[in-house]
Amino acid sequence: MGALPETQDLAAQRIWALLAEVPDPEIPVLSITDLGIVRHVRADASGALVVGLTPTYSGCPATEAIRAAVRDALDAHGFGAVRIEEVLSPAWSSAWLSARGRGRLREFGIAPPEAAVTSPRQLRPAPLPACPRCGSRDSERLSEFGSTPCKAHYRCNACREPFDYFKCI
Amino acid sequence: MTEPAAAHTAAHVRYVLRLGDTSLILGQRLGEWIGHGPALEEDLGLANLALDFIGQARLLLTYAGELEGRGRDEDALAFLREAPEYANLTLVEQPNGDFACTIVRQWLVDSWQLQLYQALAGSADARLAAIAEKALKETRYHYRFSSGWLVRLGDGTEESRRRTQQALEELWRFTGELFAPDAIDAQMHAAGIAPELAGLRPAWSEAIDADLRAAGLARPADPSYRWQGKQGVHTEELSHLLAEMQHLPRAYPGARW
Numbered sequence: 001m002g003a004l005p006e007t008q009d010l011a012a013q014r015i016w017a018l019l020a021e022v023p024d025p026e027i028p029v030l031s032i033t034d035l036g037i038v039r040h041v042r043a044d045a046s047g048a049l050v051v052g053l054t055p056t057y058s059g060c061p062a063t064e065a066i067r068a069a070v071r072d073a074l075d076a077h078g079f080g081a082v083r084i085e086e087v088l089s090p091a092w093s094s095a096w097l098s099a100r101g102r103g104r105l106r107e108f109g110i111a112p113p114e115a116a117v118t119s120p121r122q123l124r125p126a127p128l129p130a131c132p133r134c135g136s137r138d139s140e141r142l143s144e145f146g147s148t149p150c151k152a153h154y155r156c157n158a159c160r161e162p163f164d165y166f167k168c169i
Numbered sequence: 170m171t172e173p174a175a176a177h178t179a180a181h182v183r184y185v186l187r188l189g190d191t192s193l194i195l196g197q198r199l200g201e202w203i204g205h206g207p208a209l210e211e212d213l214g215l216a217n218l219a220l221d222f223i224g225q226a227r228l229l230l231t232y233a234g235e236l237e238g239r240g241r242d243e244d245a246l247a248f249l250r251e252a253p254e255y256a257n258l259t260l261v262e263q264p265n266g267d268f269a270c271t272i273v274r275q276w277l278v279d280s281w282q283l284q285l286y287q288a289l290a291g292s293a294d295a296r297l298a299a300i301a302e303k304a305l306k307e308t309r310y311h312y313r314f315s316s317g318w319l320v321r322l323g324d325g326t327e328e329s330r331r332r333t334q335q336a337l338e339e340l341w342r343f344t345g346e347l348f349a350p351d352a353i354d355a356q357m358h359a360a361g362i363a364p365e366l367a368g369l370r371p372a373w374s375e376a377i378d379a380d381l382r383a384a385g386l387a388r389p390a391d392p393s394y395r396w397q398g399k400q401g402v403h404t405e406e407l408s409h410l411l412a413e414m415q416h417l418p419r420a421y422p423g424a425r426w
Contacts, residue, residue: 057307058228059196089295089299144314
Protein backbone atom coordinates (compact mmCIF):
# COMPACT_ATOMS: atom_id res chain seq x y z
CA MET A 1 0.00 0.00 0.00
CA GLY A 2 2.81 2.39 0.88
CA ALA A 3 4.25 2.06 -2.62
CA LEU A 4 1.06 3.31 -4.28
CA PRO A 5 1.09 6.74 -5.91
CA GLU A 6 -1.07 9.16 -3.97
CA THR A 7 -4.04 9.13 -6.32
CA GLN A 8 -4.15 5.33 -6.24
CA ASP A 9 -3.78 5.44 -2.51
CA LEU A 10 -6.86 7.64 -2.37
CA ALA A 11 -8.67 5.33 -4.78
CA ALA A 12 -7.79 2.34 -2.59
CA GLN A 13 -9.14 4.16 0.46
CA ARG A 14 -12.37 4.96 -1.38
CA ILE A 15 -12.69 1.30 -2.42
CA TRP A 16 -12.19 0.12 1.18
CA ALA A 17 -14.95 2.54 2.24
CA LEU A 18 -17.23 1.20 -0.51
CA LEU A 19 -16.59 -2.43 0.47
CA ALA A 20 -17.37 -1.61 4.11
CA GLU A 21 -20.95 -1.00 2.91
CA VAL A 22 -21.35 -4.31 1.05
CA PRO A 23 -23.39 -6.67 3.29
CA ASP A 24 -22.82 -10.40 3.65
CA PRO A 25 -25.81 -11.98 1.84
CA GLU A 26 -26.45 -14.55 4.56
CA ILE A 27 -25.77 -12.42 7.67
CA PRO A 28 -26.65 -8.94 6.40
CA VAL A 29 -25.78 -7.18 9.68
CA LEU A 30 -22.14 -7.89 8.76
CA SER A 31 -20.31 -6.16 5.97
CA ILE A 32 -17.72 -8.09 4.01
CA THR A 33 -14.97 -6.05 5.66
CA ASP A 34 -16.38 -7.00 9.10
CA LEU A 35 -16.06 -10.63 8.01
CA GLY A 36 -12.42 -10.18 7.09
CA ILE A 37 -12.84 -11.60 3.60
CA VAL A 38 -11.46 -8.53 1.79
CA ARG A 39 -7.75 -9.36 1.92
CA HIS A 40 -6.31 -6.44 0.01
CA VAL A 41 -6.88 -3.51 -2.29
CA ARG A 42 -3.58 -2.98 -4.03
CA ALA A 43 -1.84 -2.37 -7.33
CA ASP A 44 -0.72 -5.38 -9.39
CA ALA A 45 2.54 -5.52 -11.41
CA SER A 46 1.04 -3.39 -14.20
CA GLY A 47 -0.12 -0.74 -11.72
CA ALA A 48 -3.84 -1.62 -11.98
CA LEU A 49 -5.85 -1.89 -8.76
CA VAL A 50 -6.98 -5.32 -7.62
CA VAL A 51 -9.39 -6.34 -4.85
CA GLY A 52 -8.48 -9.67 -3.21
CA LEU A 53 -11.38 -11.68 -1.75
CA THR A 54 -11.07 -14.93 0.21
CA PRO A 55 -13.91 -17.44 0.67
CA THR A 56 -14.95 -18.28 4.24
CA TYR A 57 -15.64 -21.96 3.43
CA SER A 58 -14.75 -23.85 0.23
CA GLY A 59 -18.39 -24.48 -0.55
CA CYS A 60 -19.99 -21.32 0.81
CA PRO A 61 -22.72 -20.44 -1.71
CA ALA A 62 -22.46 -16.77 -0.73
CA THR A 63 -19.00 -16.50 -2.30
CA GLU A 64 -20.36 -15.89 -5.79
CA ALA A 65 -23.06 -13.49 -4.58
CA ILE A 66 -20.40 -11.51 -2.71
CA ARG A 67 -18.17 -11.33 -5.77
CA ALA A 68 -21.10 -10.07 -7.85
CA ALA A 69 -22.02 -7.48 -5.18
CA VAL A 70 -18.40 -6.23 -5.07
CA ARG A 71 -18.37 -6.01 -8.87
CA ASP A 72 -21.61 -3.98 -8.83
CA ALA A 73 -20.33 -1.65 -6.10
CA LEU A 74 -17.07 -1.04 -7.99
CA ASP A 75 -18.82 -0.49 -11.34
CA ALA A 76 -21.40 1.89 -9.85
CA HIS A 77 -18.68 4.12 -8.42
CA GLY A 78 -16.41 4.45 -11.43
CA PHE A 79 -14.07 1.57 -10.58
CA GLY A 80 -15.02 -0.60 -13.55
CA ALA A 81 -11.36 -1.24 -14.36
CA VAL A 82 -10.57 -2.65 -10.92
CA ARG A 83 -10.05 -6.41 -11.03
CA ILE A 84 -11.25 -8.92 -8.42
CA GLU A 85 -9.05 -11.89 -7.56
CA GLU A 86 -9.58 -14.91 -5.33
CA VAL A 87 -7.09 -15.39 -2.50
CA LEU A 88 -7.03 -18.89 -0.96
CA SER A 89 -3.93 -18.66 1.21
CA PRO A 90 -3.73 -17.87 4.06
CA ALA A 91 -7.06 -19.62 4.61
CA TRP A 92 -9.79 -17.48 6.15
CA SER A 93 -10.08 -17.63 9.93
CA SER A 94 -12.97 -16.58 12.16
CA ALA A 95 -10.32 -14.68 14.13
CA TRP A 96 -10.37 -12.11 11.29
CA LEU A 97 -13.85 -10.97 12.24
CA SER A 98 -13.69 -7.29 13.23
CA ALA A 99 -14.56 -6.03 16.73
CA ARG A 100 -17.49 -4.13 15.20
CA GLY A 101 -18.61 -7.34 13.47
CA ARG A 102 -18.50 -9.30 16.72
CA GLY A 103 -20.68 -6.73 18.44
CA ARG A 104 -23.17 -6.65 15.57
CA LEU A 105 -23.42 -10.46 15.53
CA ARG A 106 -24.29 -10.47 19.23
CA GLU A 107 -26.95 -7.78 18.71
CA PHE A 108 -28.37 -9.87 15.86
CA GLY A 109 -28.71 -12.91 18.17
CA ILE A 110 -25.68 -14.87 16.94
CA ALA A 111 -22.92 -15.66 19.45
CA PRO A 112 -19.56 -14.46 18.07
CA PRO A 113 -16.67 -16.96 17.82
CA GLU A 114 -14.60 -17.82 20.91
CA ALA A 115 -10.99 -19.02 20.62
CA ALA A 116 -10.45 -21.26 17.59
CA VAL A 117 -10.37 -25.01 18.18
CA THR A 118 -8.27 -26.84 15.64
CA SER A 119 -8.15 -30.32 17.21
CA PRO A 120 -9.56 -32.95 14.90
CA ARG A 121 -10.15 -35.29 17.86
CA GLN A 122 -13.71 -36.19 18.66
CA LEU A 123 -15.58 -35.39 21.82
CA ARG A 124 -13.03 -32.74 22.84
CA PRO A 125 -15.26 -29.99 24.22
CA ALA A 126 -14.76 -26.49 22.87
CA PRO A 127 -15.29 -23.50 25.23
CA LEU A 128 -19.01 -22.86 25.54
CA PRO A 129 -20.24 -19.60 23.99
CA ALA A 130 -22.23 -17.08 26.01
CA CYS A 131 -25.91 -16.85 25.11
CA PRO A 132 -26.39 -13.72 22.94
CA ARG A 133 -29.73 -13.02 24.66
CA CYS A 134 -29.11 -13.45 28.40
CA GLY A 135 -25.31 -13.66 28.50
CA SER A 136 -25.19 -16.96 30.40
CA ARG A 137 -22.35 -19.35 29.63
CA ASP A 138 -24.49 -22.28 30.69
CA SER A 139 -25.07 -23.35 27.09
CA GLU A 140 -24.94 -26.66 25.26
CA ARG A 141 -24.13 -27.63 21.71
CA LEU A 142 -26.97 -29.20 19.75
CA SER A 143 -24.98 -29.60 16.54
CA GLU A 144 -21.65 -28.49 15.16
CA PHE A 145 -23.57 -27.59 12.00
CA GLY A 146 -26.27 -25.05 11.34
CA SER A 147 -28.23 -23.25 8.65
CA THR A 148 -25.09 -21.92 6.93
CA PRO A 149 -21.53 -23.35 6.83
CA CYS A 150 -20.29 -20.70 9.28
CA LYS A 151 -22.76 -21.42 12.09
CA ALA A 152 -23.32 -24.10 14.75
CA HIS A 153 -26.47 -24.72 16.74
CA TYR A 154 -26.55 -24.18 20.53
CA ARG A 155 -29.10 -23.89 23.32
CA CYS A 156 -28.95 -21.71 26.44
CA ASN A 157 -29.76 -23.66 29.59
CA ALA A 158 -30.47 -20.48 31.56
CA CYS A 159 -33.09 -18.81 29.34
CA ARG A 160 -33.83 -21.99 27.33
CA GLU A 161 -33.56 -20.18 23.99
CA PRO A 162 -31.78 -21.87 21.08
CA PHE A 163 -29.19 -19.72 19.30
CA ASP A 164 -26.70 -19.76 16.46
CA TYR A 165 -23.00 -19.65 17.18
CA PHE A 166 -20.57 -18.28 14.61
CA LYS A 167 -18.10 -21.18 14.36
CA CYS A 168 -14.38 -20.92 14.96
CA ILE A 169 -12.10 -22.13 12.23
CA MET B 170 5.67 -28.44 -25.39
CA THR B 171 8.50 -30.95 -25.17
CA GLU B 172 7.55 -34.56 -24.65
CA PRO B 173 8.69 -34.79 -21.00
CA ALA B 174 6.95 -31.48 -20.20
CA ALA B 175 3.73 -32.71 -21.82
CA ALA B 176 3.92 -35.98 -19.89
CA HIS B 177 4.50 -34.07 -16.66
CA THR B 178 1.48 -31.84 -17.29
CA ALA B 179 -0.71 -34.85 -18.11
CA ALA B 180 0.30 -36.52 -14.84
CA HIS B 181 -0.26 -33.26 -12.93
CA VAL B 182 -3.77 -32.87 -14.41
CA ARG B 183 -4.57 -36.48 -13.56
CA TYR B 184 -3.32 -36.05 -9.99
CA VAL B 185 -5.50 -32.98 -9.37
CA LEU B 186 -8.48 -34.69 -11.05
CA ARG B 187 -8.20 -37.64 -8.68
CA LEU B 188 -8.49 -35.32 -5.68
CA GLY B 189 -11.29 -33.29 -7.26
CA ASP B 190 -13.29 -36.34 -8.37
CA THR B 191 -13.01 -37.95 -4.94
CA SER B 192 -14.43 -34.78 -3.33
CA LEU B 193 -17.15 -34.39 -5.95
CA ILE B 194 -18.45 -37.96 -5.79
CA LEU B 195 -18.46 -38.00 -1.99
CA GLY B 196 -20.24 -34.62 -1.98
CA GLN B 197 -22.90 -36.01 -4.33
CA ARG B 198 -23.37 -39.11 -2.17
CA LEU B 199 -23.72 -37.02 1.01
CA GLY B 200 -26.24 -34.80 -0.76
CA GLU B 201 -28.48 -37.85 -1.20
CA TRP B 202 -29.05 -37.74 2.58
CA ILE B 203 -30.75 -34.34 2.48
CA GLY B 204 -34.24 -34.78 3.93
CA HIS B 205 -33.45 -38.36 5.03
CA GLY B 206 -31.13 -37.85 8.03
CA PRO B 207 -31.92 -39.75 11.26
CA ALA B 208 -32.39 -36.40 13.08
CA LEU B 209 -32.54 -32.78 11.95
CA GLU B 210 -29.05 -32.03 13.36
CA GLU B 211 -27.50 -34.96 11.48
CA ASP B 212 -29.36 -34.08 8.30
CA LEU B 213 -27.88 -30.56 8.52
CA GLY B 214 -24.46 -31.96 9.38
CA LEU B 215 -24.36 -34.25 6.35
CA ALA B 216 -25.62 -31.43 4.09
CA ASN B 217 -22.88 -29.14 5.42
CA LEU B 218 -20.27 -31.80 4.71
CA ALA B 219 -21.67 -32.27 1.20
CA LEU B 220 -21.35 -28.53 0.58
CA ASP B 221 -17.72 -28.48 1.72
CA PHE B 222 -16.81 -31.42 -0.51
CA ILE B 223 -18.51 -29.89 -3.53
CA GLY B 224 -16.74 -26.59 -2.81
CA GLN B 225 -13.38 -28.36 -2.63
CA ALA B 226 -14.23 -30.23 -5.83
CA ARG B 227 -14.98 -26.95 -7.62
CA LEU B 228 -11.59 -25.50 -6.65
CA LEU B 229 -9.78 -28.66 -7.71
CA LEU B 230 -11.66 -29.29 -10.96
CA THR B 231 -11.31 -25.65 -12.01
CA TYR B 232 -7.58 -25.95 -11.44
CA ALA B 233 -7.36 -29.29 -13.31
CA GLY B 234 -9.14 -27.72 -16.28
CA GLU B 235 -6.73 -24.77 -16.32
CA LEU B 236 -3.70 -27.05 -16.10
CA GLU B 237 -5.07 -29.19 -18.92
CA GLY B 238 -5.47 -26.10 -21.11
CA ARG B 239 -8.17 -27.53 -23.36
CA GLY B 240 -10.88 -25.13 -22.29
CA ARG B 241 -12.73 -27.49 -19.97
CA ASP B 242 -14.15 -25.77 -16.88
CA GLU B 243 -15.44 -27.33 -13.64
CA ASP B 244 -18.87 -27.98 -15.19
CA ALA B 245 -17.49 -29.66 -18.30
CA LEU B 246 -15.35 -31.91 -16.12
CA ALA B 247 -18.15 -32.73 -13.67
CA PHE B 248 -21.02 -33.22 -16.10
CA LEU B 249 -19.52 -34.34 -19.40
CA ARG B 250 -17.25 -37.23 -18.49
CA GLU B 251 -18.17 -40.92 -18.41
CA ALA B 252 -17.44 -43.24 -15.50
CA PRO B 253 -14.11 -44.63 -16.86
CA GLU B 254 -12.83 -41.04 -17.14
CA TYR B 255 -13.54 -40.44 -13.46
CA ALA B 256 -10.54 -40.85 -11.16
CA ASN B 257 -12.14 -40.91 -7.70
CA LEU B 258 -11.36 -43.51 -5.06
CA THR B 259 -13.72 -46.48 -5.28
CA LEU B 260 -14.61 -46.05 -1.60
CA VAL B 261 -16.47 -42.75 -2.10
CA GLU B 262 -18.78 -44.03 -4.84
CA GLN B 263 -20.17 -46.77 -2.57
CA PRO B 264 -23.87 -46.29 -1.73
CA ASN B 265 -24.88 -44.55 1.50
CA GLY B 266 -26.47 -47.67 3.01
CA ASP B 267 -27.68 -46.98 6.55
CA PHE B 268 -26.37 -44.18 8.79
CA ALA B 269 -23.63 -46.45 10.19
CA CYS B 270 -22.41 -47.25 6.68
CA THR B 271 -22.29 -43.54 5.74
CA ILE B 272 -20.41 -42.74 8.97
CA VAL B 273 -17.83 -45.50 8.44
CA ARG B 274 -17.22 -44.40 4.84
CA GLN B 275 -16.93 -40.78 5.96
CA TRP B 276 -14.55 -41.59 8.79
CA LEU B 277 -12.28 -43.60 6.49
CA VAL B 278 -12.15 -40.74 3.98
CA ASP B 279 -11.78 -37.98 6.60
CA SER B 280 -8.88 -39.72 8.32
CA TRP B 281 -7.20 -40.24 4.93
CA GLN B 282 -7.76 -36.62 3.87
CA LEU B 283 -6.44 -35.34 7.18
CA GLN B 284 -3.06 -36.96 6.46
CA LEU B 285 -3.08 -36.06 2.78
CA TYR B 286 -4.09 -32.39 3.10
CA GLN B 287 -1.61 -31.81 5.94
CA ALA B 288 1.12 -33.02 3.60
CA LEU B 289 -0.23 -31.23 0.52
CA ALA B 290 -0.32 -27.91 2.38
CA GLY B 291 3.47 -27.99 1.92
CA SER B 292 3.34 -28.85 -1.81
CA ALA B 293 5.69 -27.17 -4.29
CA ASP B 294 2.51 -26.45 -6.29
CA ALA B 295 1.40 -23.20 -4.59
CA ARG B 296 -2.18 -23.40 -5.90
CA LEU B 297 -2.64 -26.98 -4.69
CA ALA B 298 -1.04 -26.08 -1.35
CA ALA B 299 -3.52 -23.20 -0.92
CA ILE B 300 -6.51 -25.45 -1.72
CA ALA B 301 -5.22 -28.07 0.74
CA GLU B 302 -4.63 -25.47 3.47
CA LYS B 303 -8.21 -24.27 3.05
CA ALA B 304 -9.69 -27.78 2.88
CA LEU B 305 -7.72 -28.94 5.92
CA LYS B 306 -9.63 -26.59 8.21
CA GLU B 307 -12.85 -28.18 7.01
CA THR B 308 -11.49 -31.74 7.16
CA ARG B 309 -10.73 -31.26 10.86
CA TYR B 310 -14.36 -30.73 11.77
CA HIS B 311 -15.51 -33.39 9.28
CA TYR B 312 -13.31 -35.83 11.16
CA ARG B 313 -14.62 -34.63 14.52
CA PHE B 314 -18.15 -35.38 13.25
CA SER B 315 -17.43 -38.79 11.72
CA SER B 316 -15.07 -40.12 14.40
CA GLY B 317 -17.41 -38.86 17.13
CA TRP B 318 -20.31 -40.76 15.58
CA LEU B 319 -18.17 -43.84 15.01
CA VAL B 320 -17.50 -44.00 18.76
CA ARG B 321 -21.12 -43.36 19.70
CA LEU B 322 -22.41 -46.00 17.29
CA GLY B 323 -19.74 -48.58 18.10
CA ASP B 324 -20.08 -48.00 21.85
CA GLY B 325 -23.86 -47.54 21.67
CA THR B 326 -26.53 -50.21 21.58
CA GLU B 327 -26.04 -53.83 20.50
CA GLU B 328 -27.82 -53.00 17.24
CA SER B 329 -25.75 -49.89 16.46
CA ARG B 330 -22.53 -51.80 17.25
CA ARG B 331 -23.56 -54.70 15.01
CA ARG B 332 -24.44 -52.42 12.10
CA THR B 333 -21.25 -50.36 12.42
CA GLN B 334 -19.03 -53.45 12.54
CA GLN B 335 -20.89 -54.80 9.51
CA ALA B 336 -20.32 -51.53 7.61
CA LEU B 337 -16.65 -51.68 8.52
CA GLU B 338 -16.35 -55.24 7.17
CA GLU B 339 -18.12 -54.18 3.98
CA LEU B 340 -16.08 -51.02 3.30
CA TRP B 341 -12.65 -52.03 4.57
CA ARG B 342 -11.90 -53.82 1.28
CA PHE B 343 -11.76 -50.42 -0.45
CA THR B 344 -9.07 -49.03 1.87
CA GLY B 345 -6.22 -50.82 0.06
CA GLU B 346 -6.47 -48.09 -2.57
CA LEU B 347 -6.06 -45.14 -0.19
CA PHE B 348 -2.29 -45.33 0.20
CA ALA B 349 -1.30 -47.37 -2.86
CA PRO B 350 0.92 -45.21 -5.08
CA ASP B 351 1.12 -45.67 -8.85
CA ALA B 352 3.37 -44.07 -11.51
CA ILE B 353 1.48 -40.75 -11.33
CA ASP B 354 1.85 -40.52 -7.55
CA ALA B 355 5.56 -41.33 -7.89
CA GLN B 356 6.04 -38.68 -10.58
CA MET B 357 4.23 -36.03 -8.54
CA HIS B 358 6.21 -36.98 -5.46
CA ALA B 359 9.48 -36.65 -7.39
CA ALA B 360 8.41 -33.17 -8.54
CA GLY B 361 7.71 -32.10 -4.94
CA ILE B 362 4.00 -31.68 -5.72
CA ALA B 363 2.67 -34.70 -3.82
CA PRO B 364 3.81 -36.41 -0.63
CA GLU B 365 5.05 -39.98 -0.64
CA LEU B 366 1.65 -41.66 -0.41
CA ALA B 367 2.71 -44.88 1.33
CA GLY B 368 4.56 -42.79 3.93
CA LEU B 369 1.26 -41.36 5.17
CA ARG B 370 -0.17 -44.77 6.01
CA PRO B 371 1.40 -45.40 9.46
CA ALA B 372 -0.06 -42.22 10.98
CA TRP B 373 -3.44 -43.00 9.40
CA SER B 374 -3.34 -46.57 10.65
CA GLU B 375 -2.51 -45.42 14.17
CA ALA B 376 -5.43 -42.96 14.23
CA ILE B 377 -7.76 -45.65 12.85
CA ASP B 378 -6.72 -48.08 15.59
CA ALA B 379 -7.21 -45.47 18.33
CA ASP B 380 -10.73 -44.68 17.09
CA LEU B 381 -11.65 -48.35 16.72
CA ARG B 382 -10.46 -49.01 20.27
CA ALA B 383 -12.58 -46.13 21.60
CA ALA B 384 -15.55 -47.45 19.63
CA GLY B 385 -15.04 -51.05 20.69
CA LEU B 386 -14.90 -52.20 17.06
CA ALA B 387 -12.59 -54.78 15.49
CA ARG B 388 -10.26 -53.90 12.62
CA PRO B 389 -10.87 -56.23 9.65
CA ALA B 390 -8.04 -58.06 7.90
CA ASP B 391 -6.38 -56.11 5.09
CA PRO B 392 -7.83 -56.88 1.66
CA SER B 393 -5.85 -58.90 -0.85
CA TYR B 394 -7.53 -57.28 -3.86
CA ARG B 395 -6.80 -53.63 -4.57
CA TRP B 396 -9.48 -51.52 -6.25
CA GLN B 397 -8.36 -49.06 -8.93
CA GLY B 398 -10.85 -46.20 -8.96
CA LYS B 399 -8.15 -43.59 -9.45
CA GLN B 400 -7.04 -45.44 -12.57
CA GLY B 401 -10.63 -45.25 -13.85
CA VAL B 402 -11.72 -48.80 -12.95
CA HIS B 403 -14.92 -48.40 -10.97
CA THR B 404 -17.68 -50.42 -9.37
CA GLU B 405 -21.05 -50.25 -11.14
CA GLU B 406 -22.24 -47.81 -8.46
CA LEU B 407 -20.49 -44.86 -10.10
CA SER B 408 -22.47 -45.07 -13.35
CA HIS B 409 -25.77 -44.94 -11.46
CA LEU B 410 -24.57 -41.92 -9.49
CA LEU B 411 -23.41 -40.11 -12.65
CA ALA B 412 -26.68 -40.87 -14.46
CA GLU B 413 -28.53 -38.89 -11.80
CA MET B 414 -25.93 -36.16 -11.30
CA GLN B 415 -25.41 -35.50 -15.00
CA HIS B 416 -28.97 -35.88 -16.22
CA LEU B 417 -29.92 -32.20 -16.37
CA PRO B 418 -26.84 -30.76 -18.13
CA ARG B 419 -26.89 -33.63 -20.62
CA ALA B 420 -30.62 -33.33 -21.35
CA TYR B 421 -30.44 -29.54 -21.68
CA PRO B 422 -26.91 -28.71 -22.88
CA GLY B 423 -25.78 -25.22 -21.93
CA ALA B 424 -28.89 -24.56 -19.80
CA ARG B 425 -28.50 -21.79 -17.21
CA TRP B 426 -30.56 -20.66 -14.24
